Amino acid sequence: MSYKKTKPLRALFIGFGHVGQQIAKILTRERDNFPGLASLDLKTIAIIGRSKGNLVNEKEGVDLRKALDEVEEMKTFSSSNPDRRDISALEAARSLDYDVLIELSNLSIENRGEPAISHIRSALERGRHAITANKGPVAFAYSELKGLAEKMETSLLYETTVMDGAPVFNMARCCLKGCTVKGIEGILNSTTNFVLSMMEEGQCMDDAVKEAQKIGIAEADPNYDLEGWDSSAKISILANALMGASISPIHVDRKGIAGLSTEDVEKTLNSGKRLKLICKAWLAGKDVRASVKLEEIPSRHHFNLVMGSGSVITIETDLMGPIVLTQQNPTLYDTAYGVLSDLMTLSSTMETGVQTDSINSLL
């Protein structure tokens, strides 16, 4: 691969939790392990860490390695860090000089994707790119934000929102050219799939959820997982981005796994099947419908093999037989990679001089 050297991509991070720290780790301490990232020239001009404090240095860039060290040591940025600044996420989005806003805060169903939507709207309105790992903006405000990105000839990228870094949206954008997507089906929530796997081994749901939290795969609020909200957000994003729908999680016919007993799970297992929380989107006339529901999956079905925190998606198109993309044993690297791959997309776009609207036009 050969890339032309250009100016660094100036990034504003909103949120510096597990994913942000993992990205920082890959881009600093572990950078030499990943030769494919050599061409990615990123300058972090600010990190809005909320409870951790905020760092801003528009001129020199924030020292990402130092920021990571501090958070690992003290769970907050050091009060003596010269880049500490009192600024809100929204102010940062509106006033700082960045090329790309990277939204890493958590999904809020209650607030219908806010305040992340406002951050991204601010970036796009200023003609800046936005990458979101937070599902809220693309689950609740896809049409508005996409339209804004197109109007401003800038990019809105969100690979991490479904199946971490596994190429779902990149694949749809680059690899299904000319195809019309007819239907989507998948297992998209790690926590519930992990919990169901544990329950098949005889654990009760509470213990399984605690285990999921312990290994760090549960969402901030596990009820989002258990009640199917996280799955609903993901199938909404897929329906919006791949099928031209305009739906949000509240439109999804949703039933999570809350209330399921270990006996129910074992009964299905004993019949040779497995209970899985299946997300679906399909065409109903000119409309797109979506659901999230438990289904009994037979043993010789790809979805049956997806255990623990794995994910899978089947995409049905008019020109090809169904293609199935499975992600096995994802870790924080996979999540971080989703954001990194979006950064690589922006970076190569800026280098090759492709108009950014050409990215949007293919989405």
Place this chain on the structure above:
Amino acid sequence: MSYKKTKPLRALFIGFGHVGQQIAKILTRERDNFPGLASLDLKTIAIIGRSKGNLVNEKEGVDLRKALDEVEEMKTFSSSNPDRRDISALEAARSLDYDVLIELSNLSIENRGEPAISHIRSALERGRHAITANKGPVAFAYSELKGLAEKMETSLLYETTVMDGAPVFNMARCCLKGCTVKGIEGILNSTTNFVLSMMEEGQCMDDAVKEAQKIGIAEADPNYDLEGWDSSAKISILANALMGASISPIHVDRKGIAGLSTEDVEKTLNSGKRLKLICKAWLAGKDVRASVKLEEIPSRHHFNLVMGSGSVITIETDLMGPIVLTQQNPTLYDTAYGVLSDLMTLSSTMETGVQTDSINSLL
């Protein structure tokens, strides 16, 4: 999706067998069924049909619908077709005025990928794009042809060569940015997989092969399939394109399924596993090695579920957990789509003004 209207893409077809005819069918009679292809403006300036005769019309374009009708009716282009011309494939590649050469002839192991390599070399030397569904050129002359395409700032695309239209190379090019591929594994030959499935049902190999030929999935020479040559060609292409190798099918540690008895197949099945012909490429120090061999695949492995003419590939990278792409029940539409997706790539590249070397630099 929105595309700018530009000049048509002028295509030279070499070969007009099942795949060529399927492409013609999709682009003419069935065109209205596939709205995603609306932006693809193709002008067929010549078809080299060999035994079917050749059609050339550089000015107006060949009437693709008429050509298809004639071949379906008479197995040859009509002698009264005004576009009939006496010209060889190589002459056509060297002298006609096209934008893209579409190589649809069959793989030749004996001739080490020729004459298809020469056709493609001629196109690239003239600064024209080339798309190949024939595995030969990219299995036997990848480095040379890729280097030539880069030098001439033109494109060599070959999505159909592995897993038909399922996005293997497009995915690697667009969706694994920044990742280094560490290993590849898959079931990539439809005929042997179909034959193994039939043998599990008690058929002998000869009958199973005849059945595969009857439904049109066997290669022209079934020995290419049974002796693992087709699989070796595919894993070579993958190793070359995704892992920077310079190998050809003759470097692959190859053992096909020839000689396997129905009893062997049934014995493995009775032990709860299935025999599958597995293609592999892996890093051995700085080298890339590849093999094609029968393996016993346990029941709860994704490869075990791939039956009949299906295919599967697992890609292992440094930044993500393994991702598995499965293709279910492919038909001639899938094969044709591989070529169409390459045409869409060229078409959108030409419209957005991306330099074609940017496609190559990402491959």
